[in-house]
Amino acid sequence: MVSIPAGISTPHIMIDVAQLEKNISKMAQRVASQGLKLRPHAKTHKMLEVAGRQLDSGAVGLTVATVGEALSFALQGVAKIFIAYPLWVDESQATRIVELMRRAKLSIGTDSVEAVQQMSQMLGEKAAKIRLMIEIDSGHHRSGVRPQDAVAIAQAASAAGMRVHGVFTFPGHSYDPDGIDAAVNDEFKALAEATRLLREAGFEIKRISGGSSPTAALSDSSVLTEVRPGVYVFGDAQQFELGRIGFDEISLTVAATVVSRHEGNEQIPRRVVLDAGSKILGSDRPSWATGYGRIVECPDARISALSEHHSTVLWPENLELPAHGTRLQVIPNHVCQAVNLVDSVLAVHPDDSTEVWDVAARGLNY
Amino acid sequence: MVSIPAGISTPHIMIDVAQLEKNISKMAQRVASQGLKLRPHAKTHKMLEVAGRQLDSGAVGLTVATVGEALSFALQGVAKIFIAYPLWVDESQATRIVELMRRAKLSIGTDSVEAVQQMSQMLGEKAAKIRLMIEIDSGHHRSGVRPQDAVAIAQAASAAGMRVHGVFTFPGHSYDPDGIDAAVNDEFKALAEATRLLREAGFEIKRISGGSSPTAALSDSSVLTEVRPGVYVFGDAQQFELGRIGFDEISLTVAATVVSRHEGNEQIPRRVVLDAGSKILGSDRPSWATGYGRIVECPDARISALSEHHSTVLWPENLELPAHGTRLQVIPNHVCQAVNLVDSVLAVHPDDSTEVWDVAARGLNY
Numbered sequence: 123m124v125s126i127p128a129g130i131s132t133p134h135i136m137i138d139v140a141q142l143e144k145n146i147s148k149m150a151q152r153v154a155s156q157g158l159k160l161r162p163h164a165k166t167h168k169m170l171e172v173a174g175r176q177l178d179s180g181a182v183g184l185t186v187a188t189v190g191e192a193l194s195f196a197l198q199g200v201a202k203i204f205i206a207y208p209l210w211v212d213e214s215q216a217t218r219i220v221e222l223m224r225r226a227k228l229s230i231g232t233d234s235v236e237a238v239q240q241m242s243q244m245l246g247e248k249a250a251k252i253r254l255m256i257e258i259d260s261g262h263h264r265s266g267v268r269p270q271d272a273v274a275i276a277q278a279a280s281a282a283g284m285r286v287h288g289v290f291t292f293p294g295h296s297y298d299p300d301g302i303d304a305a306v307n308d309e310f311k312a313l314a315e316a317t318r319l320l321r322e323a324g325f326e327i328k329r330i331s332g333g334s335s336p337t338a339a340l341s342d343s344s345v346l347t348e349v350r351p352g353v354y355v356f357g358d359a360q361q362f363e364l365g366r367i368g369f370d371e372i373s374l375t376v377a378a379t380v381v382s383r384h385e386g387n388e389q390i391p392r393r394v395v396l397d398a399g400s401k402i403l404g405s406d407r408p409s410w411a412t413g414y415g416r417i418v419e420c421p422d423a424r425i426s427a428l429s430e431h432h433s434t435v436l437w438p439e440n441l442e443l444p445a446h447g448t449r450l451q452v453i454p455n456h457v458c459q460a461v462n463l464v465d466s467v468l469a470v471h472p473d474d475s476t477e478v479w480d481v482a483a484r485g486l487n488y
Numbered sequence: 489m490v491s492i493p494a495g496i497s498t499p500h501i502m503i504d505v506a507q508l509e510k511n512i513s514k515m516a517q518r519v520a521s522q523g524l525k526l527r528p529h530a531k532t533h534k535m536l537e538v539a540g541r542q543l544d545s546g547a548v549g550l551t552v553a554t555v556g557e558a559l560s561f562a563l564q565g566v567a568k569i570f571i572a573y574p575l576w577v578d579e580s581q582a583t584r585i586v587e588l589m590r591r592a593k594l595s596i597g598t599d600s601v602e603a604v605q606q607m608s609q610m611l612g613e614k615a616a617k618i619r620l621m622i623e624i625d626s627g628h629h630r631s632g633v634r635p636q637d638a639v640a641i642a643q644a645a646s647a648a649g650m651r652v653h654g655v656f657t658f659p660g661h662s663y664d665p666d667g668i669d670a671a672v673n674d675e676f677k678a679l680a681e682a683t684r685l686l687r688e689a690g691f692e693i694k695r696i697s698g699g700s701s702p703t704a705a706l707s708d709s710s711v712l713t714e715v716r717p718g719v720y721v722f723g724d725a726q727q728f729e730l731g732r733i734g735f736d737e738i739s740l741t742v743a744a745t746v747v748s749r750h751e752g753n754e755q756i757p758r759r760v761v762l763d764a765g766s767k768i769l770g771s772d773r774p775s776w777a778t779g780y781g782r783i784v785e786c787p788d789a790r791i792s793a794l795s796e797h798h799s800t801v802l803w804p805e806n807l808e809l810p811a812h813g814t815r816l817q818v819i820p821n822h823v824c825q826a827v828n829l830v831d832s833v834l835a836v837h838p839d840d841s842t843e844v845w846d847v848a849a850r851g852l853n854y
Contacts, residue, residue, distance in 0.1 A: 133854060207763075233748050234812055259756070264793065381631065390629050395574075397854070400772065463851060488499060
């Protein structure tokens with residue numbers, strides 16, 4: 123892992139470019155060897171510099187969550203974009219979707235007859251060019267329909283002159299220490315069932331899309347045609363604590379400074395406070411996590427509390443507290459949140475030269 | 489509460505200007521009647537339009553958390569700024585602090601001899617002009633020293649040619665349903681003790697600063713000279729669930745759309761999914777909260793899960809699920825996080841006219 127460059131103010135997000143490139147190439151090779159296509163989720167990084175490396179390594183296109191993200195990448199030249207989200211297309215979105223379709227080959231997610239009809243009504247004849255992807259609920263119970271409800275949506279699409287291209291799911295319940303194998307199995311079962319029913323009803327299903335970063339390694343082409351991992355480019359403390367990666371595979375950290383330091387006593391905890399809080403780390407904390415992130419220099423330290431601009435770090439009893447002004451690297455729990463909190467990051471190359479990369483699609487929530 | 493203007497894309501943060509002004513004026517009057525000064529925390533809103541209304545209502549200056557926030561407001565003409573944070577001043581910050589001091593009267597927090605010496609070393613003779621505020625730990629156990637440790641810091645400041653102006657604390661443990669009265673008591677006790685010891689040691693303590701939004705109403709001038717509430721301008725679901733405010737006092741909501749809708753069965757929950765996730769609501773969720781925010785139109789609904797661009801809402805069994813495309817207003821749990829996720833908000837006036845307000849200090853983490 124690269125070290126914190128002198129002269130940068132903290133807190134600051136930094137990227138180890140060599141490690142980033144290793145992560146990108148490793149996933150590309152693994153997915154290819156599984157006979158799958160890779161359509162990585164760009165909501166994690168929101169940066170052209172990362173997207174460019176993914177596409178150069180063989181990704182077939184990008185996945186995004188919003189029309190705004192899609193436009194940001196399309197305007198920068200990305201040619202194939204999948205909005206893996208059950209969009210409800212309103213008038214103002216319709217205008218932007220038309221602009222988007224002039225620049226990129228577009229797939230859009232849906233999970234209801236109503237949303238398909240709305241899309242068709244808002245986009246008119248142009249809707250026929252969209253590759254519609256039906257979202258299936260594989261056990262996460264967020265958006266997505268049960269496999270048996272996919273046919274009605276496909277029929278509504280046909281009736282509206284739209285084209286169903288495939289099915290997708292997000293196995294979000296894989297984000298659990300004991301849930302990964304079961305989630306992969308659920309994903310396969312749900313997508314296989316939906317595909318079978320749709321094909322029996324006469325629909326040509328070309329794309330069968332699954333796969334989060336935790337499950338991508340367990341995916342294969344027995345059911346899926348592609349996976350959409352996102353977090354793998356950087357890794358984060360969640361992935362580490364789920365046992366999917368080591369510290370040495372993390373390519374993004376937050377450089378922070380010890381601003382407060384307290385030996386503690388019976389009543390008051392022994393701790394240091396860093397200048398990185400929830401406004402740069404994000405405040406996601408799954409119930410099974412050990413804290414609000416991890417510290418590279420001290421794996422046994424625990425971030426027990428997070429305010430907007432402070433993290434409270436309980437330091438191991440057997441180690442001396444770091445001095446005031448010490449700089450430490452924090453691994454955020456959920457890296458997609460962290461990146462979205464800054465306008466730019468500092469990319470550090472192996473020769474210690476640095477570049478500023480813009481988080482171009484930051485904050486594009488619609 | 490104003491309703492969602494037609495034609496805006498969701499998710500979108502909107503502000504009810506009339507309610508915002510009521511909240512600002514109510515707090516200003518209450519604090520004045522308690523014999524206290526009001527130095528509101530601007531990290532909540534980060535907007536000149538809100539700061540201007542606070543200053544026009546009699547606030548003596550602004551509180552901020554970072555040098556970047558301070559500069560953003562100083563460059564827009566705010567004349568008195570308190571960085572209520574134990575800064576560790578590095579070289580690049582020192583340059584910006586000097587720029588800041590050319591434009592505003594500046595107070596800075598500290599909680600260690602080391603940080604005072606570092607500040608003095610980095611700023612040289614200019615450090616003498618800073619009003620140093622010693623942070624006291626009143627029970628939140630984050631940054632801040634015990635009252636008995638304040639004198640050593642004041643002595644180090646004198647030795648370095650710097651000026652101690654006062655003491656401050658943040659009673660963060662007041663953010664608990666049962667903790668408010670005790671936290672107010674802790675705050676008074678800790679600040680009174682630190683002030684007494686500092687005065688006995690010969691230091692002239694002019695400013696005694698406390699008060700979060702939950703505790704401000706319970707503060708008085710028996711110990712304090714000022715309070716620094718932040719959240720009160722907008723209110724949020726945390727304040728509502730702590731019993732401090734009603735829905736009718738909330739001035740900021742996130743306009744969202746029902747994008748997915750599921751009747752559910754024995755295995756799968758009955759729910760709707762909104763297009764507002766953690767990238768616009770923030771993901772803060774205290775242990776005692778009922779969910780990840782509240783829905784204005786349906787107080788009994790529960791936001792049971794939050795992804796980056798989805799909120800999963802369990803709808804009351806006795807009420808019909810809202811139709812696809814229905815627009816609802818969500819009250820975020822922690823409004824400071826929500827505002828920091830967008831570049832601008834839509835301010836809605838009582839006559840339904842709207843303005844775009846820039847979140848000028850968004851993302852200024854250092």
